[in-house]
Amino acid sequence: MPQTMFAKLWNSHVVADLGDDTALLHVDRHILHDLGGSRALLDVKERGLKVHNPELTYATIDHTVTSAPGRQGTIPRGVELIHALRTETAAAGIRLFDIDQPGQGIVHVMGPELGITLPGVLLVCGDSHTCTHGGLGALAFGVGWSELNHVLATQTLIQRRPRTMRVRFEGISAPAVTPKDLILALIGMVGTDGGTGYAVEYAGGTIRDMAVEGRLTVCNLSVELGAKMGFTAPDEKTFAYLEGTACAPKGVSWLRAVEAWRQLPSDHDAVFDREVEIDVTKIAPQITWGTSPEHVIGIDGRIPDPAMIPNAERRQAVQLALNYMGLMPGEAIAGTPVDWVFIGSCTNSRLSDLRAAAEVVRGRKINPRVRAWVVPGSEIVKRDAVAEGLDQVFLNAGFEWREPGCSMCLASNGEQVPPGQRSVSTSNRNFVGRQGPRARTHLASPAMAAAAAITGTITDVRRLGTGK
C-alpha cells in the first residue's frame, strides 16, 4: 500500500501503540533553549529522574539574551535563566551552544545549519516554531513544557496521530515574491485553523525548485495555519545543504543515511486526508494588516471594510483588529507610515534573507523616522554575512546590526516596539502585544521590510527596485 511521507516518519518512531490512535514515539533530537530549558532540567532533577539520552539533546541560548552589540544589558531574569541553563546542561551532559560560540543562534536556525536536524528524524523543542525543521524532511513539532519534561525523562512522547494534508504550490512566482509570501498567502486562503489537526506536506514544482532556506521559511509558518508539523520531502538540495555540517554523519555513515533518506518522500499514489493546490503565479508580495497571520493581503490590496462582511462574528473580529492596528477600512495598505523595521526571527534571519534585504538597501539610506534592526539568526549566519560585507550595507544605510537571537520577534528579552508604534517585521506573528504592549506589527518578507525602512512607509518593493 502506498504511503505518505508522514506515515513513514510516524511509523518508524512508534515505540508502543497506546490505542485511541495514540502512540509512544521515539524522539531522535531534542533542543532546549533558555526560556524553558533550565526549568525542565530542574523539574526532572527534582523528581529524582535522569535525562534519558543527553547525547540526543542539545541546547542553545536565544530567547532572553540581549541582541545589543557586545551583549551588554540582558534583563536580570534572562541572566538567571541563562546561568541556570549552563549549570544544568553541564550537570546533565548536554551539549550547549553558548553565547558568542559558533553554533549559537535561534534554535530553528542553528539546528538545521549544524546538521542537528536531519531528514527522517523526529525532533521536538519547547517552541511552536519547531515545525521549521520540517524543511529538511524531519518530523518536527513544538511541545509544551510538561511534554518537554516527559521527553527529557523518557526520550519519548505520547502523541495522537494527526490527519494528513498536502499543499501543492505550482508555478513560477513573480519577481520579489518570496517563500514568505507564498506561505502567508496560503494562511490567508485556509485561515489560521485551516491546518489544525493535520500534518502538512508542502509539495509541488515550486517547492521542488525552492532553495532549502526557503523551505525552512515555509515550514516555519505551518503553526500559523494551525498545523503543529509541516515538512517538505528531502532531495539532493537537502543533502547538499547538510553534507559537511558539524553534526551530520560522515563517510560511510553519511552514504548509508542518504540512501535511507531517499526512501522518505511520499509514494507516488499516496492518499491524503486533505489536498490544497495553489497557483503561485497569482501571488503578489504579501503584508498583514491585522492581528492574526490570516489577516493578510497583497501589497497592492486595500484594508478590508468590516461593513462589507456579512458574518457578525467575523465582522467584529476585523473591526477589533483595525482598532488595534489604527487603520482605516477601504484604504490602500501601501503608504501607511512605519516607525520600526525588524529583520530577523526563526522565519527570516538566514543568509539568503539578509542578502535579499541587503539587495534593496544597498546604496540607500533609511527614512530618518524609522528605527531599523537586523538581527542575524545565528553566529554562523552573522559570520557569513560579515564575510560578504552585508553588515556594512545595513550599517551604511542606517540600520542597527545586532547579535543573534529571537529579539524583537516576541520581545522575551525585553526588546520591544514601543506602545502604539508600527513595525514591519519579518517574523511570524502579528498578535496583539506580540512585539510589546500595544505594538502594531505588519508581517512581510525581508525585501518588503527593507523597502519599508527606506521609504518610511509600507511599500511595494517592486516599485522601489533593487539598490545600487
Place this chain on the structure above:
Amino acid sequence: MKKFDRLTAVAAPLMRANIDTDIVIPINRMVGNSIRGTLGKWAFSSLRYLPDGSDNPEFVLNRTPYRDAEILIVGPNFGCGSSREPAVWAIQERGIKAIVGSGFGDIFYNNCFQNGLLPVVLDPAVVQAIAEEVEQSQGTSHVSVDLEKCEVTTSSGKRYAFSLEPRRRTALIEGLDEIGATLKLDSEIRAFQARDREDRPWIYTSRANA
C-alpha cells in the same frame, strides 16, 4: 496533575475567534524559573486591563457574576499560536477549570491535559447556543461539565454529549502521571533504541561529530 470529574459553575463567554496564547499570557510575565502562582493576575492582560492598569469594565471576567467563572465558553481556535504552557497555568490560576469551544490550538489542547484543565470540543452552533443561554441570563445560568458522562448541561436542561479518547478521560479523572506510566515501558524504549542503532546508526553518533 489536577483531577477533573464534574463541575457546575458560572460560565463566562469569550467568543472572539483566534484568541492566541500571547493574549492569554504575555511573554514578559513568564520569563523566569519561579513563575508558578504569579500568573493568574496577568491572564488575558491586554483584554482585562486598560492602558493605565485599571480593570477594563467591558471585559467579561471583570463583570459580576462572570468574575467567579470556573468555565470559559470560547470562540473558534482558542489557544492558537505559541506553545507556552504558562497559558494553561494562567487560566487555572485565574480559577478556570474547564473550557468549552469548537476547536483549540493543537499544542494548547495537549497542554491542558497535562495540567488537568478540561478542554471540551463541541459543534460551533452548540457552543454558540450555550454562550447565548448564559448571556440571556446575564451569567446567572450555570453550566455543568461532567467528564464521567462526557456531557455538558445548561440550566435550562439542554444536554450536549462530547467525545474524548478513553485514555485522556481516565487520566483526567484519576489524575495520572504520564512520565511515571511511560517509565514503566522503559524496557520497550531501550529495545526500540537497540534495534534503531542497527537501522539508523547516524542518529546516535552525531554528538561525536560536534
